[in-house]
Amino acid sequence: MNKRGYIVIGTVLILGLATFATFLADHAATGTDDRAVEQIDALTGGAYEPWAQAQGVPGGERNAPILFGVQAGAGIAVLAACLWYWREHRSGA
Amino acid sequence: MHIMEGFLPPFWAALWFALALPVVAYGVIRVRRLVGEDRELLPLLAVSGAFIFVLSSLKLPSVTGSSSHPTGTGAGAVLFGPAVTSVLATIVLVYQALFLAHGGFTTLGANVFSMGIAGPAAGYAVYRVCMRSRLGCCSAVFATAAVADIATYLTTSFQLALAFPATTGGVTASFLAFAGIFALTQLPLAIVEGLVIALVFRYIIALRGDVLERLHVLRREVSAAP
Numbered sequence: 001m002n003k004r005g006y007i008v009i010g011t012v013l014i015l016g017l018a019t020f021a022t023f024l025a026d027h028a029a030t031g032t033d034d035r036a037v038e039q040i041d042a043l044t045g046g047a048y049e050p051w052a053q054a055q056g057v058p059g060g061e062r063n064a065p066i067l068f069g070v071q072a073g074a075g076i077a078v079l080a081a082c083l084w085y086w087r088e089h090r091s092g093a
Numbered sequence: 094m095h096i097m098e099g100f101l102p103p104f105w106a107a108l109w110f111a112l113a114l115p116v117v118a119y120g121v122i123r124v125r126r127l128v129g130e131d132r133e134l135l136p137l138l139a140v141s142g143a144f145i146f147v148l149s150s151l152k153l154p155s156v157t158g159s160s161s162h163p164t165g166t167g168a169g170a171v172l173f174g175p176a177v178t179s180v181l182a183t184i185v186l187v188y189q190a191l192f193l194a195h196g197g198f199t200t201l202g203a204n205v206f207s208m209g210i211a212g213p214a215a216g217y218a219v220y221r222v223c224m225r226s227r228l229g230c231c232s233a234v235f236a237t238a239a240v241a242d243i244a245t246y247l248t249t250s251f252q253l254a255l256a257f258p259a260t261t262g263g264v265t266a267s268f269l270a271f272a273g274i275f276a277l278t279q280l281p282l283a284i285v286e287g288l289v290i291a292l293v294f295r296y297i298i299a300l301r302g303d304v305l306e307r308l309h310v311l312r313r314e315v316s317a318a319p
Contacts, residue, residue, distance in 0.1 A: 020151075031152065032161045032246075033095050033195070035274045036253060040100060043257045043267060050099025054194040067192050068150045071185075075146030079293075082136040082143070086300040 014076050022069035094164070094249040094275065095189065095204055098197025105256045110202030116210050117183055120176035127173070133304050140297070141169035142181040144290065149185055149208075153282055161278045163286035164245050167238025168294065170213035171220050172310055182209030207248035216241030230298065230310075231291045239287035246275035 040048055057064045101109070127134050148165030169178035183205050189195040196204045216237040223233035250271035259266040298305060 030160070032275050032278050033097060036249075036271060037097060037100065039270055039274060040253070040257050043259055043270070048100075048257070050097070051103065052099035052197065052199045054098035054190075054197050057194050058192060061194075064193055068152070071150040071188065071193075072147050075143040075148075075150065078139050078143035079147065082140045083296065083300070085136055086297070 014073050022065045094246050095196035096200040101200050101256050106199050109206045113202045113205040117179045120180040123177050141172055144168045145181050145185045163282050164208050164242050166213045167216050167241045167290050170216040170241050171237050175210055175213040175217055178213040179209035203252050208245045211248040212241040212245030215244035231295050234294045235287040235291040238290040239283040242283035242286050246279045250275050
């Protein structure tokens, strides 16, 4: 396969996984992190008050799925770039 | 596995910071030394970080009806050990605390300890045992990734149980309650994570088995096999 073919496949992979991560984050059921908070409430009778608050998602909670997508996209881009680099510089090649 | 911002009392938050910090500092030194000695390791380091970035971004539904995400630390544990993996996990956890309100800065020490140190250390121990018992490399990677994932969530359960012991049954009862939330949800995800990492690893072995040999990840006869 030529270089352009790899770039096309890589781009499709990056966008595909980023979209998948965005979809999952948008449609996720209650996360275990939230259930752990509920468990802390149950154990302390709701008496525990967090002493710090998360600063929130930049631009509002609706941006969280997109930022998960960005995270996934960045990761898969690095992964694809490294695998492509190794393919080109294969040992003994 | 993220303990939310402010959800660990200050004493426990400080303790986990104190335990995590020296390991991350040693990891930074190891990264500098490894990359300084062999530039060919840089892509491998990037791949280890990329696994954590990708897999920890996927909020997957599980059998318990809750969603959770894999950790992706197994590859780093196999390739570089827990100290270097703790550096990579710290980068991801800071991103998630900063941009996703997942975890937080007061709980960063605890989250780095569970995801970046305890999980990878358990996985690394399993990997050494598997390789010593001459199990195939891909099977060993699968076991490492799955154990690193589950161990991370068990550690989080322990951290929360120490901070919030149950009135009846104390830390043990509390640990069982948190583990019931985290570990049961995580079990199928850990298996999937192990399979994904083992498959990609197989491809990396085919491409650059020589680099893995230099890291003593592979025995010579494994990478020479077709």
